Amino acid sequence: MIQTKGLTRHFTVKKETVEAVRGIDLHVRRGELVALLGPNGAGKSTTLRMLTTLLPPTSGTAEVAGHDVVREQAAVRHRIGYIGQGNGAGHTQRGRDELVIQGRCYGMGRKAARARADELISALGLETVADRTVSTLSGGQRRRLDIAMGLIHAPDLLFLDEPSTGLDPQNRANLQEQILNLHTEYGTTVVLTTHYLDEADSMAERVIVVDHGRVIADDSPTQLKRDHAGDRITLTAGHTDDARRVADRARRSAGAEVTQSGTSVEIRVLGAPQLLPGLLVDLANDGVTVTGAEVARPTMDDVFLNLTGRSLREGGAEPADAGADGGADGGARAAADADGRTTQNQEIAA
């Protein structure tokens, strides 16, 4: 469904070259749900904008839904849906009308566009708000309307750029569920970008970790965690001296990566739940008192830390949960009309 080779994109800012994407090779199969995960500025949106024909690559090639993104832009756009960051729907229209107009832009007949709009309104739980003007909808409802807009022409492939950024946890969970349902029900291939670790972990069948414009890992969340992060045991001792003895024993008994910080000792191993009881017995035999023990299974953050040496959160990449159900305006979307001509709303020029 997507095949890229050596895809790069450079920008020139004040005579300086910004290498946003530095040679990405991707292969996404039909029906996959893939998350591009990375911190702010990693190159995720730039990659998506090249794949959706909104931005020409500096070099390399990309084929999307069987068409070249540079030479066959209209054909690509007919086969994809793209939901950019922020809201794309016009704010003074009723949601239902926006959907029908979008369908008409794709060359659908009035009746077919109306029927498809009804179907998506129901699939995305928008029945009670579809006849209100878009400006009166909550952030979560607008986001779902945007997704309906991206799906109106039944694309084979849906791109979502940070679909749940700016939503509160409840709306985020709701939106994730809707996306998963659409993926299952219609078999749509979905490529989304996110810097929510839990989103990549829980939604995606495959996570492509991007950093500094390059792919640094590509696998299922389970495999990534298995390969790049062990379990974490945290043991607390009453005194620093005891903590040192805990650390020594952990290194000897478990052969694990051990870090001591004051009275706390962090042990990274595979199979922590099986290992911990034996370790506690060894420590008791050594006469060391442990006052606390905790086992944490690996997260995508551990994977990122292991791959890059820094936490995804350190770069400010993990946004705080938004308190309000709101999304920024100024999103981007692309649509092709019946002749394959293209409309773009509020897209930033490169």
Ligand SMILES: Nc1ncnc2c1ncn2[C@@H]1O[C@H](COP(=O)(O)OP(=O)(O)OP(=O)(O)O)[C@@H](O)[C@H]1O
């Ligand atoms: N139009 C542009 N002009 C100049 N530099 C740009 C432009 N678009 C992106 N960049 C730069 O390219 C790099 C990658 O940006 P990009 O938006 O692709 O990252 P991202 O991974 O999507 O980040 P975020 O999670 O914050 O959206 C950044 O350094 C960014 O500042």
